[in-house]
Amino acid sequence: MCVNSFNKFFLLGFVFLAFASSVHGREDPVAYSQVVAPFSELKMPRGAGPHPLAILLPGCMSWHPHQSVWKKRLRKKGFAVLHVDSFAVRRIRDRRKMLNEVCAGTLMQGSERAGDLMAILPSIWARSDIDETKTILMGWSHGGWSASDFLSMVASGDRPPNLTVNVSLKEDNFKAAFLFYPYCGAGSISANKGFPNSTEAIIFHGLKDRITSASECEAKADNLSRSGGGVEFVGLAGAAHWFDNHTDRKFDRTATRKVTKIIDKMLFVAIDSSDQVEDLGGNADLMDLFDDVRN
Numbered sequence: 001m002c003v004n005s006f007n008k009f010f011l012l013g014f015v016f017l018a019f020a021s022s023v024h025g026r027e028d029p030v031a032y033s034q035v036v037a038p039f040s041e042l043k044m045p046r047g048a049g050p051h052p053l054a055i056l057l058p059g060c061m062s063w064h065p066h067q068s069v070w071k072k073r074l075r076k077k078g079f080a081v082l083h084v085d086s087f088a089v090r091r092i093r094d095r096r097k098m099l100n101e102v103c104a105g106t107l108m109q110g111s112e113r114a115g116d117l118m119a120i121l122p123s124i125w126a127r128s129d130i131d132e133t134k135t136i137l138m139g140w141s142h143g144g145w146s147a148s149d150f151l152s153m154v155a156s157g158d159r160p161p162n163l164t165v166n167v168s169l170k171e172d173n174f175k176a177a178f179l180f181y182p183y184c185g186a187g188s189i190s191a192n193k194g195f196p197n198s199t200e201a202i203i204f205h206g207l208k209d210r211i212t213s214a215s216e217c218e219a220k221a222d223n224l225s226r227s228g229g230g231v232e233f234v235g236l237a238g239a240a241h242w243f244d245n246h247t248d249r250k251f252d253r254t255a256t257r258k259v260t261k262i263i264d265k266m267l268f269v270a271i272d273s274s275d276q277v278e279d280l281g282g283n284a285d286l287m288d289l290f291d292d293v294r295n
Contacts, residue, residue: 026164033119039088040120044129045075052134052267053124054079055117057143059242060103061095062087066245066252070138077263080130084120086113086146102142103211110145110188115160117150118167125173134266136176138259141212141241144182144203148220151177151201152193171196175266178259179203181241184217191220194227200262201231204255206239234258 027035045051054074058067063083071081090108092098101107125132139147151174152158159166174196182188182203195201203221205214214235221233236243236251244252 025162027115027119027162029119029163029165029167032115032163033123036084036089036116036120037123039085040124041083041085042124043071043075043081043083045078045080047078049080049129050131051078051080051129052131052136053082055082055084055121055135055137055147057084057113057117057137057139057146059141059143061098064245067140074263077267079136082124084113084117086116089116105187109161110142110149110183111153111160112162113143113146114150114153115162117146118153118160118169119163121169122167132170132173134175135173136178136263136266137174138178138180139182140180140244141182144179145184145188147177147179148182148184149189151195151199152189152191155196156193158189158193172198174199176262177201178255178262180244180255181205181209181212181214182217183212184220185213188220191223192227195224195231199230202234202258202262203231204234204236204258206241206243206251207235207237208239209241211241 054070056067056070058064062085067083071083074081086108087093087098087102092102092107097107124130125135137147137151139145149160153160153166154169154171154174157166157168175198177195177199179201182205184203201224203217205212205217207214218233218235221231224231234255236254239251244255
């Protein structure tokens, strides 16, 4: 598939999903939390806590090594790390299906994944070993779209398409959000909804990205900043989609330093400028799936 036809299909899929009903229909949040719970992983750091919470939302092809690196880093800093596997909830496990249907925009929208998180989060925050007042989100591509929609719905009180009602979540608990090359076009929630004022957010986007649009995300960051919350757009010249899962680490180092600085400020710890970026080699087989549509 050529790039132009892929992009058109990608966009048309999201336009369709903007008006489509949820795959799961509308669920009662309390009941649905029991559906999502078996597919949610909460990894605790050492120590008694209570611990700050980091929510990691991977892209359209689910969990990859660079998310494992961030899980390790965050737990080392004292975070509990939550991963809600919306793919497993929907029995989507085949990577080709993820590529052809989730990545292309014909199956599962970001607002649905946001609904999954919204349903399960109250029970996570209720734990005595979790400090819910220090919650951050990290999302990649489809997961960045999901995190963005989630924060907009928290701020606006809008209902996710797969829940019967919105779940009221305390806005001030969300201290930071780091969105890597998210989808920001038609089908994502309007930037006019804003983010919680307490959330310091950064969108990292490669300016050579041919999968999601850097210009759309830059415009969305500008509009979000005017609507509520501080949202910074960091455009990385020469970087493509999935830049943090490539062998060239310079782009990931830039993002890692900025993320670490905000996290350390939030935790009131000295900034460690020596933070190293782990080698994520050996992922060529996964990148080949994207090469099929980019070349």
